[in-house]
Amino acid sequence: YDRLISKAGATKMVAGALRRLKGVHAVYWANELMSSDATDDPILRAYRLSYVAGRSGDLLIVPQPYWIAQATGTTHGTPYGYDQRVPLFFYGAGIRPGRYLSAASPADIAPTLGYLTGITIARTNGRVVTEAVR
DSSP: OHHHHHSTTHHHHHHHHHHTSTTEEEEEEHHHHHOOSOOOOHHHHHHHHHOOTTTSOSEEEEEOTTOOSSSSSOOSOSSSHHHHOOOOOOOSTTBOOSOOOSOOOGGGHHHHHHHHHTOOOSOOSSOOOGGGBO
């Protein structure tokens, strides 16, 4: 990687070659992901929010919509709405019947179940889905 970035224009050539591959939507290098420069690219803006210098990769290849990077399985790792939304279901005692369209996350499962069972959870990233509990 160090040799590649040291050669003028090399990263642009690599990115251009990758973008020409079937199924590739975009290519971002670490310097683009770390940058705080304004961008009108919503995908770049989203990936910048999860980039951690020293832990994230040097190169990010974004697939076209409805493409995945492996031959089998699935992922929720693309920047497209259909891949970012996962339904969250609660059923049983203490749950209010209905459909709730407020934003929720898998991180909300533990705090909600803790609330329903009377268990105090020290620290969570989620919230109690109050609109679904009685």
